[in-house]
Amino acid sequence: MKAKFIMILSLIIVVIITAGFKMYDQENPWPVPDKFKNMKNPVNADAESLKTGKALWAKHCQSCHGKTGLGDGSKAAQLKTDPGNFSAADFHKQTDGSIFYKTSEGRDDMPGFKKKIPDQDEIWSIVNFVRTLKK
Template sequence: MKKMKFIILIAIAVVGFAFTIQQKQAEPWEVPAEYKSMKNPLANDQASVNKGKMVYMKHCRSCHGNAGLGDGPKAARLKTFPGDFSSAEFQAQTDGEIMYKSIFGRDEMPNYETKIPSKKDRWAVVNYMRTFKK
C-alpha cells in the first residue's frame, strides 16, 4: 500500500513538472522600416493613456497581464512568453515598432487590425504601454 502511494506521488510530481516547463523566449521580430520610424500622432496625455488603458484591458490584458508583465490568465497556455512591457528592452523600441507588433501580430500574437480598427485607439494603446516603464 505504501509503495502504491509513493508511485502515485511520483507520478503526480512528474505531471506537475511537465506543466511548469518554461516558455521559450520570442524570436527576434523584424519590423518594416516604415514602422520603425513612424511617430505616434497622439499626444501622450492623460486622455490618451486612459483610452489606451480601456483598449488594453479589453484586448491585451488576458495574455500580457494588468501591468504588462506577461502574466495574464491566458499566458501560461502559450508556447512563447508574451513579453515584459516594463523591461528596458521593450521600452527602448520606437512607438512605431510597438504599434506594429501590437496590431499586426505574428505566431501566437493575433492580428488586431479588425478588432482595433481605430488608428487613434492603436496609438493610445502604445501610450498606455509606455506607462509600464520601470
C-alpha cells in the same frame, strides 16, 4: 541529499526553460519594416489618450500580458510563445512605431488588432499606455 537533488533538478529545469525562451527570441526576431519603425506617434500621450489606451488594454491585452504588462495574464500559461515583460527597459528600447506595428499585425499567439481596432489612433493610445508600464 534528496532535497539537494530536487533543488539542483529544479534549477536545471528553470535554466532550460529560460534559455529556451531566450533562444526562441533570438532565433525569431520580430522584424519591423522601416516605414513603421520610423513612424511618428501622432497621438499625444495626454490623459484622454491614456484613458482610452488603458480601457483597450484591459479589454484586449490584459488577459495575456497581465494587468501591469509582466506577461502574467490569466491566459499566459496556455501560450506557446512568451508574452514578454513590458516593464523591462529592453522592451522600451523599441520605437513607438515598432510597438504599433506589432500590435496591429500580430504574430504566432499574438493576434493582430488592425481589424478589431480599425481606428489607428486607438492603437497609438495603446502604445501610449504601454509606455506607462515601464519600471
